[in-house]
Amino acid sequence: MGRKPILPRVWHFASFGAPGVVIYLCFVMAPILISFGYSLTNHNPFSPPAEFVGLENYRLLFQDEQFLTALRVTTILTVIVVVVPNVLGLGVAVLLDRKGWLYNALRSVFFTPVILSSVVVSIIWTKLLDDRGPVNDALRALGVEHPPGWLSDPDLALYSVASIVCWQMLGFCVVVYLAGLQGVPAELLEAAEIDGAGPVRRFRAVTxxxxxxxxTINTVVLLISAFKTYDYVKVVTNGGPGSGTTATIAFDVLATGLDANHVGYASAMAMVMLVIVATLTTIVLRFLRRREVDL
Known part of the structure; x- marks a missing residue:
């Protein structure tokens, strides 16, 4: 039997794949390439023309204390946001993995923050954690004379921002883990119970x-979301209190590019951030998927 003509097959593939490829090239690859081009210049929209500086922006970047501080802040924030919602989300999902209208209602309650705008969430928590807000008023009512400055204390502000991000992302983790729990075959759990395994043993060995x-899904989504955190920082602390105590890399990129108009330098920061996120995501995916394969 002769092979089918290749032209119809190519056309068939192009008709389905071309729209996605074009969108990807226009809205993902093109901005990345443009940003990389800007990163090799000293581009400032208010001081044309731009001059080619090569890798000078990258060299200056790793000598910039502000950028290194932002990298440290972003790392701390990312570790907290990846670990805390994963752990709490798993615990909540196990508790809600039951039938009944009450558990269905609680699932909706936990998922509600996920669908809210991050700006709205940030404004709400800014009011709650204000020095004269409801949280500190409650602590004063309990006898705490000097409640913490959740957003004004440089030692606490970053952890307060991280807590807000964790609070909003918790519901996402709960839903994903619930879907996983409901996909566990009941016969495997019953077989383990017949073999004498208790609840903890069944969870550790089967579930x-x-x-x-x-x-894998939760870790990758949380990793990417935490590393590009901007809106929470902008609304809640605006990078403070003090000098850059909560400023993430994403916050510094926009502050440098839009406020200070140093587009070339900001583009170099964005490219470094892209490389870090891509590298971490690849490592995490490879590690976690290997664990999936080994099951």
Whole structure:
């Protein structure tokens, strides 16, 4: 039997794949390439023309204390946001993995923050954590004379911002883990119970290994979301209190590019951020997917 003509097959593939490829090239690859081009110049929209400086922006970047501080802040924020919602989300999902209208209602309650705008969430928590806000008023009512400055204390502000991000992302983790829990075959749990395994043993030997895909999804989504955190910082602390105590890399990129108009330098920061996120995501995916394969 002769092979089918290649032209119809190419046309068939192009008709389905071309729209996605064009969108990807226009809205993902093109901005990345343009940003990389800007990063090799000293481009400032209010001081034309731009001059080619090569890798000078990158060299200055790793000598810039402000950028290194932002990298440290982003790392701390990312570790907290990846670990805390994952752990709490798994615990809440296990508790809600039951039938009944009450558990269905609680699932909706936990997921509600996810659908809210991050700006709205930030404004709400800014009011709650204000020095004269409801949280500190409640602490004073309990006898605490000098409540913490959740957003005004440089030692606490970053952890307050991280807590807000964790609070909003918790519901996402709960839903993903619930989907994983409901996909665990009941016969495996029954077989383990017949063999004498208790609840903890059943969870560790049967349920947890089968939640590997859920762990992968949550970890990657949280990693990317935490590393590009900007809106929470902008609304809640505006990078303060003090000098850059909560300023993430994403916050510094926009502040440098839009406020200070140093587009070339900001583009170099954005490219470094892209490389870091891509590298971390690749490593995490490879590690977690290997765990899935080994099941």
């Amino acid at each position: 947890w290994p089968l939640l590997a895909p859920s762990l």
